[in-house]
Amino acid sequence: MKEMIYQTICPGCGVGCGLFIRENDEGKLSIDHMKSSPVNLGKLCRFGMKLPHYYAKANNAENMVDGSAVDAETAIKAAVDILKDADTDSVALLSVGNTSNEEQMAFTKLAETLGTVVQTGVQKMCMPEPRTLAGIEKAKKIVLFVDPYVQYPLIVRRLLAAKQNGAHVISVGTKPLNLADETLDLKPEQYGELELDSESLIIADVHPNSDAGMVSYVKALAKGTGAGLQFMKPFMNSNGAALLANKDGSRIGLAELMEDIELGNIRTLVTLDSDPVELMPDAEAAIEALKKLDKLIVISSVKGPATGMADVVIATDPVYSKAGTFLNVEDSLQKNSGTGKAGVDALSLLNAGIGGKTFTHDEMNYLVMKTIEASKDGPSGKMQCSGTDIAVSSTDIPEDMYELRYLYNPFMWSDREDDNDFVLLNRNTVKKLGLKKGGCVNLKGEKGELKMRFRVESIPDGLVLTAKKLSIAKGVSTAISMEVC
Amino acid sequence: MVEVGDRIIGYSTDTGVRNKGASGGLVTAVLAAALEKGLVEEVVVLKHISEYEAVPIITSDVNEVLASAGSMHTVPVNLAKYAVGKNVAMPGKACDIRGVIEQAKRNEVDIDNTYLIGLNCGGTMYPVQTREMLINMYEIDPEDVTGENIEKGNLIIRTRSGEEKGISIDELEEAGYGRRESCRYCDVKIPVNADLACGNWGVIGELSGNATFCEVMNEKGVRLLENAIEAGFIEVQPASDKAIAIREKVNNVMLSMSEKWSEKIFTEIPDSERTRYYMEQFADCIDCGACKEVCPACTCGEDSKCTMYHNLEDNYRMSMFHMVRLMHLSDSCIGCGQCTDVCPADIPVTTIFRRFAEKSQKKYNYKAGMTLERPPFLEVMPR
Ligand SMILES: Cc1cc2nc3c(=O)[nH]c(=O)nc-3n(C[C@H](O)[C@H](O)[C@H](O)COP(=O)(O)OP(=O)(O)OC[C@H]3O[C@@H](n4cnc5c(N)ncnc54)[C@H](O)[C@@H]3O)c2cc1C
Numbered sequence: 001m002k003e004m005i006y007q008t009i010c011p012g013c014g015v016g017c018g019l020f021i022r023e024n025d026e027g028k029l030s031i032d033h034m035k036s037s038p039v040n041l042g043k044l045c046r047f048g049m050k051l052p053h054y055y056a057k058a059n060n061a062e063n064m065v066d067g068s069a070v071d072a073e074t075a076i077k078a079a080v081d082i083l084k085d086a087d088t089d090s091v092a093l094l095s096v097g098n099t100s101n102e103e104q105m106a107f108t109k110l111a112e113t114l115g116t117v118v119q120t121g122v123q124k125m126c127m128p129e130p131r132t133l134a135g136i137e138k139a140k141k142i143v144l145f146v147d148p149y150v151q152y153p154l155i156v157r158r159l160l161a162a163k164q165n166g167a168h169v170i171s172v173g174t175k176p177l178n179l180a181d182e183t184l185d186l187k188p189e190q191y192g193e194l195e196l197d198s199e200s201l202i203i204a205d206v207h208p209n210s211d212a213g214m215v216s217y218v219k220a221l222a223k224g225t226g227a228g229l230q231f232m233k234p235f236m237n238s239n240g241a242a243l244l245a246n247k248d249g250s251r252i253g254l255a256e257l258m259e260d261i262e263l264g265n266i267r268t269l270v271t272l273d274s275d276p277v278e279l280m281p282d283a284e285a286a287i288e289a290l291k292k293l294d295k296l297i298v299i300s301s302v303k304g305p306a307t308g309m310a311d312v313v314i315a316t317d318p319v320y321s322k323a324g325t326f327l328n329v330e331d332s333l334q335k336n337s338g339t340g341k342a343g344v345d346a347l348s349l350l351n352a353g354i355g356g357k358t359f360t361h362d363e364m365n366y367l368v369m370k371t372i373e374a375s376k377d378g379p380s381g382k383m384q385c386s387g388t389d390i391a392v393s394s395t396d397i398p399e400d401m402y403e404l405r406y407l408y409n410p411f412m413w414s415d416r417e418d419d420n421d422f423v424l425l426n427r428n429t430v431k432k433l434g435l436k437k438g439g440c441v442n443l444k445g446e447k448g449e450l451k452m453r454f455r456v457e458s459i460p461d462g463l464v465l466t467a468k469k470l471s472i473a474k475g476v477s478t479a480i481s482m483e484v485c
Numbered sequence: 486m487v488e489v490g491d492r493i494i495g496y497s498t499d500t501g502v503r504n505k506g507a508s509g510g511l512v513t514a515v516l517a518a519a520l521e522k523g524l525v526e527e528v529v530v531l532k533h534i535s536e537y538e539a540v541p542i543i544t545s546d547v548n549e550v551l552a553s554a555g556s557m558h559t560v561p562v563n564l565a566k567y568a569v570g571k572n573v574a575m576p577g578k579a580c581d582i583r584g585v586i587e588q589a590k591r592n593e594v595d596i597d598n599t600y601l602i603g604l605n606c607g608g609t610m611y612p613v614q615t616r617e618m619l620i621n622m623y624e625i626d627p628e629d630v631t632g633e634n635i636e637k638g639n640l641i642i643r644t645r646s647g648e649e650k651g652i653s654i655d656e657l658e659e660a661g662y663g664r665r666e667s668c669r670y671c672d673v674k675i676p677v678n679a680d681l682a683c684g685n686w687g688v689i690g691e692l693s694g695n696a697t698f699c700e701v702m703n704e705k706g707v708r709l710l711e712n713a714i715e716a717g718f719i720e721v722q723p724a725s726d727k728a729i730a731i732r733e734k735v736n737n738v739m740l741s742m743s744e745k746w747s748e749k750i751f752t753e754i755p756d757s758e759r760t761r762y763y764m765e766q767f768a769d770c771i772d773c774g775a776c777k778e779v780c781p782a783c784t785c786g787e788d789s790k791c792t793m794y795h796n797l798e799d800n801y802r803m804s805m806f807h808m809v810r811l812m813h814l815s816d817s818c819i820g821c822g823q824c825t826d827v828c829p830a831d832i833p834v835t836t837i838f839r840r841f842a843e844k845s846q847k848k849y850n851y852k853a854g855m856t857l858e859r860p861p862f863l864e865v866m867p868r
């Protein structure tokens with residue numbers, strides 16, 4: 001085999017960093033830095049640097065029916081049979097944006113034939129116009145609702161550049177950030193203290209587990225002060241998924257979708273590179289919910305917990321070798337050099353099998369480009385966002401307990417190994433529990449116990465932060481107690 | 486007959502290669518001949534993606550070698566790691582060659598079977614920044630550019646219409662454009678550590694722009710050139726005394742420019758502030774490990790001293806990763822700039838590592854990557 005070099009983007013988050021994946025003559029993958037990519041200048045975060053592990057052959061999905069390996073044709077036929085038999089009202093399609101625009105468009109075509117819509121895991125809501133990441137460097141005051149170091153590392157350099165240009169950076173949250181001039185632990189009703197104006201920029205994020213109340217507060221803050229608003233997104237094609245999902249029809253959040261499965265309202269689920277077990281903070285609960293389905297069809301390039309549970313798995317090409325395009329968080333269109341069309345081809349056959357039309361990758365690409373073009377001057381793109389009165393949900397943490405809270409990051413969404421198997425505690429907590437440096441802490445919740453290593457950080461009392469998905473978590477926030485191991 | 490120490494001027498006999506080559510296509514022709522005549526099994530060259538981007542490839546296809554002709558000034562990649570474990574011939578800037586030599590010292594490269602064609606190097610630039618510079622400083626559409634050259638301290642840009650526009654490097658760098666920081670203070674401009682040292686400095690008269698000045702540095706260099714001459718791939722003639730003198734003069738001008746940059750960047754930090762300086766520089770590090778991954782002087786692999794003793798959960802004010810790396814590379818850092826290029830937090834890693842390494846390398850009068858000499862650091866200091 002000859003060495004192959006693929007020009008592609010990182011599937012880790014909505015920044016969509018450009019890179020080359022090199023496959024040597026023995027099939028071993030490595031990274032080359034694409035310094036001409038305007039998004040990231042060839043730089044990558046911890047996740048991007050680990051892509052050769054992510055893309056390891058052992059992680060690739062395989063065509064399966066009822067747990068046995070089959071060829072693509074058999075898997076597609078099995079999926080057709082399931083969808084033909086299913087009651088349309090109880091079928092749901094989920095794609096959060098982990099694949100190309102062309103596969104996304106093809107999935108929407110399938111949804112149309114089925115008379116349903118593609119769920120993106122995020123409620124249908126009005127979003128501000130995407131801004132350029134370079135624009136961060138020009139803001140005078142920046143308010144962070146994310147931890148850039150852990151969650152969206154490629155904006156660290158933008159923030160540092162902004163500071164060089166004189167910006168004042170405030171982190172609204174819990175963990176002091178080296179690049180922030182101040183850290184303010186504010187409740188939404190205290191946001192007035194931020195004193196924002198039109199030269200300010202708010203950076204927050206929207207993802208399947210976002211608190212809808214928080215999102216609307218942040219939007220209202222931007223609207224009320226004239227500040228710019230940059231929403232970061234967790235999936236490489238979050239913007240593509242949102243744009244290409246059926247225009248009409250209701251879109252619900254992932255938690256609601258899971259609840260509908262739990263309640264038996266949804267009996268057949270078709271996922272496109274979106275694994276609910278990986279996406280939901282409580283993996284066990286997600287597994288239990290999926291077990292209630294009559295049928296689960298997983299269309300995916302990678303193996304995950306859901307491929308193991310699926311009635312049918314339809315394997316697509318790994319992201320780096322796919323043909324196709326992607327829309328990153330700034331709506332900049334990126335293109336893969338790969339030629340893999342297995343995903344669109346499978347969706348075409350699936351669509352034809354249930355009475356729709358076949359289509360080609362090129363046709364999907366044409367429709368994608370047309371939709372992007374139309375969105376540029378269509379009124380929907382320029383939607384004015386107003387704040388709504390959705391309350392910020394809060395988990396009640398009893399007096400004598402601690403709050404275990406997530407910092408979502410690319411490793412967690414993709415359920416991949418990282419060196420972050422520790423929790424953050426503050427010095428008071430460490431003293432109070434009598435924890436020893438290098439020792440461990442026992443976390444106890446309703447779902448059981450877990451021994452973890454810890455790191456000391458100046459965070460508020462009563463809080464335990466984690467960047468790793470923990471088995472005892474019930475949601476974004478979980479009440480726990482702790483003791484020395 | 487070619488001999489070590491010869492200085493010749495030559496070019497490719499194939500007009501296509503000659504025209505496409507940066508200055509006469511000699512380097513491409515020598516590489517192609519090495520492959521065709523079996524001197525090597527494979528060749529490392531750049532595969533062009535656009536005017537501003539290319540990726541290294543390891544190929545045994547002579548057509549890919551021929552297609553690589555031309556200098557890519559906005560491709561600041563280091564080629565050393567692509568030579569690891571192979572029997573190749575490769576072109577390389579001084580820092581590429583220095584990287585290969587450091588790899589050879591650590592037994593990753595079999596230097597006797599690796600042929601190194603050095604390219605004089607005034608520096609490389611970043612592609613995205615360069616496009617911006619072309620618009621803002623040159624008022625040229627980046628898509629119209631067909632080539633660039635550094636001559637007499639000017640960066641000259643050629644466009645499709647045959648036009649040429651030059652602006653002094655000083656002026657560009659003053660405006661925040663131009664060469665990467667590491668290139669500004671890089672102090673090896675003629676790759677005398679390679680088997681052949683090639684460049685356009687010293688090519689004068691009607692051959693100017695159309696031929697390459699090449700110095701034969703060792704026996705492998707002799708083999709490379711003789712092989713290409715015998716295969717009929719190149720034509721050569723001895724360089725005149727005038728050509729030799731001009732090359733020397735330009736080199737000296739470039740080296741004194743580097744010296745000036747060095748003085749400007751590496752200002753003394755008082756002992757009492759040194760620890761704080763290193764801590765602050767790395768305070769925004771996100772632990773991606775890219776700086777280690779790309780380092781051509783590092784051969785440790787995934788489990789290495791700097792990663793073994795380093796945990797994200799540690800609360801040290803400076804990570805063990807960087808502390809160990811600073812020490813470990815103090816005898817081998819070649820200042821190639823790769824670590825700065827890839828740092829997602831825009832930390833000037835190269836300058837920090839050079840600052841640390843410079844002191845010990847200078848003290849022992851040792852320059853990493855120039856010869857196979859082992860670093861003298863482990864020797865016992867006489868009382
Ligand atoms: C970045 C850069 C800066 C240079 N600066 C000077 C200078 O200041 N003064 C001077 O006299 N000469 C300089 N040179 C050398 C000069 O441009 C020619 O490469 C040399 O004269 C040989 O010409 P040629 O026609 O024989 O080479 P060609 O036949 O065109 O062969 C060029 C070879 O260089 C390789 N190459 C191209 N770009 C790069 C790169 N970025 N990194 C590694 N390999 C690369 C190609 O793969 C190809 O194999 C520079 C070269 C480069 C790449």
Ligand code: SF4
Pocket residue numbers: 010011012013014015016017040043044045046047048049152153154410
């Ligand atoms: S995870 Fe996001 S920030 Fe990290 S390399 Fe991938 S795209 Fe870039």
Ligand code: SF4
Pocket residue numbers: 561578579580581606607608609667668669671672673820821822
């Ligand atoms: S570090 Fe030196 S040899 Fe390397 S690209 Fe820069 S100037 Fe050229």
Ligand code: SF4
Pocket residue numbers: 776779780781782783814817818819820821822823824825834835838
């Ligand atoms: S430490 Fe940086 S500058 Fe030094 S050799 Fe390694 S990559 Fe090059």
Ligand code: SF4
Pocket residue numbers: 769770771772773774775776777824827828829830831832834
């Ligand atoms: S490249 Fe930069 S951010 Fe990454 S480990 Fe090195 S210094 Fe840290």
